[in-house]
Amino acid sequence: MTRLSVNINKIATLRNSRGGNNPDLIQVAKDCERFGAQGITVHPRPDERHIRYADVVNLKKIVTTEFNIEGNCQEQKFIDLVLANKPAQVTLVPDILGQITSNHGWDTITNQAYLKYTIAIFKAAGIRVSIFVDPVPEMVAAAATTGTDRIELYTEGYATNFPKGKEAAIAPYVEAAKVAQQYGLGINAGHDLDLHNLKYFVENVPGLDEVSIGHALISDALYFGLENTIQMYLRACAV
Template structure:
């Protein structure tokens, strides 16, 4: 079964908008695990507009499933944080400074030497590495020679095209995932996956290890409740 990692960035955004500690980020992480989530994901950024670096240290103390820290490894502060916390997984994302949200994967051909170097740093520390990639076979093939353990397929294009033609939307992801599987890479996915499109994606990407979902899940929880929402996402992955 594909594992569900809940990205709690939006909980931190809501907390930060008012100050104080409401909602309680640590309690939400505990509750997500209690409700069935198999992982917690955070994506700290330099301006700490949602997840703060201090949050990451506190979460490490209480997360009992799998802790995944994603972010821009070209920022030394991020590298230092990950090496200090030692999560089960680090996901490397090629964000630009001040970027609102992730919007593209690595060019694993152009950045081959850099990726080899930085991935080796994390793996030496015993941290599993995943790198964010677009569903392009050539990028997956080049990712396999960087030393990464997994790739995370960037699924925004799939989500945007799903309502128009779901078979066409998922086709490049099937090819990319088949290539990754053949090359011995684990496969994660994330970005704009939701209750409408998740099941079809998971059914077609049969070797899918993990999905990371935050914005849609937190938004759904406003109407459906957090416990019910987490379990609804888990059911989509189980079908």
């Protein structure tokens, strides 16, 4: 079964929009786990417009499943935050300052030396490393020589093209996953996966360890309730 990690950034966005502590991010994380989520994901950014650095510290104290911190490792503050809190997994994303959301994977060829150096820092601290990549075989193959444990396939392209033709939309991800398997890499995926396209993705991408889902899941929870929504996503992952 592919594991479900719930990204709670949007809960923090809602909290921050009015100040105070409503909704309570820590309680939501606890509830996500209680409702069956197998991990909690956060993606802190320098402007702290959603997840704050203090949230990471507080979440580390209470998360009992798998804690995954995503972010731009080109920011020293991010590196320091991860090393101080030692999550189960760190996911390295090539964001730029002010970026609204992640929109591309690493060029693992051009950035090979940098990624080797940075990944080694986290692995020396006992933290599993995943790096964000596009479904391009050459980029997956080059990821394997960086020292990373896993890749996270950036799935916006799949989600965008899914309504136009699911077979064509999934094809590059299947190929990328096969390359990852050849090199012994674990496979995660995330970005714009939802209740419409998730099951087909899980059914067809070989060796898929984990999906990280936030925006769509939290949006669905407005209609279906958080507990029910998490169960719906878990069923889509249970292939």
